[in-house]
Amino acid sequence: MKKRTISILIPFKNTAEFLPDCIQSIINQTYDNWEILAVNDHSTDNSLDVMHSYAQKETRINVLKNEGKGIIEALRTAYSHAQGTYITRMDSDDIMSPNKLENMVRSLEKLGQGHIALGKVKYFSKEGVGDGYKSYEKWLNHLTEKGLNYSEIYKECVIPSPCWMVHRTDLERAGSFTSNRYPEDYDLAFRFYEQDLKCIPTNELLHYWRDYGHRTSRTSEHYAQNYFLDIKLHYFLKLDRDNESPLVLWGAGNKGKTLAKNLLKKNIAFIWVCNNSNKIGLDIYDKRMNHYLELSKLQKAQVIITVANKEAQEFIKDYLQDQGKNRVQDYFFFC
Template sequence: MNNYLISILIPFKNSSMYLKECMDSIVSQSYQNWEVLAIDDHSADDSRAVVEEYSLRDSRIIVHSNQGDGIISALRTAYNLSKGELFTRMDSDDIMNSKKLEIMASSLEKHGKGHIAVGGVRYFSDRGVGNGYMRYEKWLNKLTAKGVNFSEIYKECVIPSPCWMVHKIDLEECGAFEPNIYPEDYDLTFRFYERGLQCIPCNEILHKWRDYDTRTSRTSEHYAQNYFLQLKLYYFLKLHHDHRRPLTVWGAGDKGKSLARELLQQNIPFYWLCDNPKKIGKNIYGQELRHFNYLHKLEKPQSIVTVANEEAQKMITNFFSNLGQSSMVDYFFFC
């Protein structure tokens, strides 16, 4: 196996109580040719002192201050300081499987450029993991085991931010951390997809993902649902929407309404469909809600589905199948 230098980019802010576990999991990796670029995003606790203590003992660990503000700027700062041939991210409150770097680097060596090494994730928390996160973990790991992550990219972020690895040239060609777009991990995932990178299947748990009330994804406005929806719509319109085909939105819940508002603001025509008898025939934002059977009247429609219920999604999938339509070509689940 080639002895690639792996650059591990770690933005950190006020995570002192978890940093030792994180750093210990890196130092004890079976694969040892790595560098850590740990960027302090203006911490108010003793996080920096914790990392600097490790840096004094291990020259592979480099600590710098964020040259700007926020996680994207911190990633940019880390990337500009890096020297690696392979790249990965790490969250300062998480824990690596001891063979994570070895497995990912080996996968990339075997499959070559144009690929993303991914791995299974496991949530953990001192207070227990909620059902929503358990469902997300199960869904994500199922995709990762087959390497078909991009097949459901519009539902949620299909590549966890701290559990991927790529060749530097692929990261460069995807724009690395230049775009100032949140959520930054989901945006990068879309850019991997847009560039045509292929996920390498992996059925091993390589990363332990810590959940707690003050983690950034729970507290920052940049990770609110409206940011996710806007990002999904942006890439759908860029990568998949065919303006020659009629567009439909299926669902009139909160996400369906938010999506309808976005389309109206962008002057993009659409038909609004639902399966709720109480809403069919009503007008919302000047748009009539029609029964989903209206799809039979449209010629080669494209549909965005905002219905989250799993049983309802199965029914909807069967409905599209009977129409001879295909996922990620004719219909797209946005939740």
């Protein structure tokens, strides 16, 4: 039986020094029926020359010019030329493990449409990987091992942007790259969640994620914290908010205050609580800060938690579970 084609979408901008490792890792794949749609997003280094040099030797590589500007437009350009049954993304500065494509296709062919093939990821860097990235890697891989990625979707992006694969029809159902929301990978993860695409659990390390100081996710304003909070609130209100239940915001740090301002701006009623004795009873933005025990007086409340401290999160989780509340139904960690 003929192997189905995988379309690999690769936006690239000023990554000339990393492109050879990236492209060679694809050429070396054990699964060979793929096409690369490489979109130059207005590079000012010699990235385009590097990509053209590979395309001249490899007919499966199609080099394109971004029809707009930025990664979302580049993904749209790439996808508009894609011919594959399966669609995946790749970052132009990363490296695939040799069996990545074969592993993902095998998972999708076994379980069919309505599923997302994933892989575990590993950060690497010449300068060394920071504790924050190590923590994210460990957290993300733990979810992927169990296929429980959506269980913590409001904390952080639970689908690694360069390490997923879906059937083309499922990507279409999720809206492909039509959304203008940044961060674009987090927005797509929520749309996969909205369409109930099942995450396939795996223990396989399939992707090596490069970190360096001028990486786009570190330098672009589109990946600032306020963009993440905006996406979380947007999809919570769209997908999980029960308007018949009281809404409670737990936490009065920077994220809690930002979220409170957004809720007030949208004229959405909420009760603000915390477990910080220094803030209980204060008026912030003309909104009274209540003791968290006020929760026990509410029927079927939904709780958004913006407390980042790990010990405090455990306390909050235990308290809410003792109240009979369920995660990603009654309470949602936004950090």
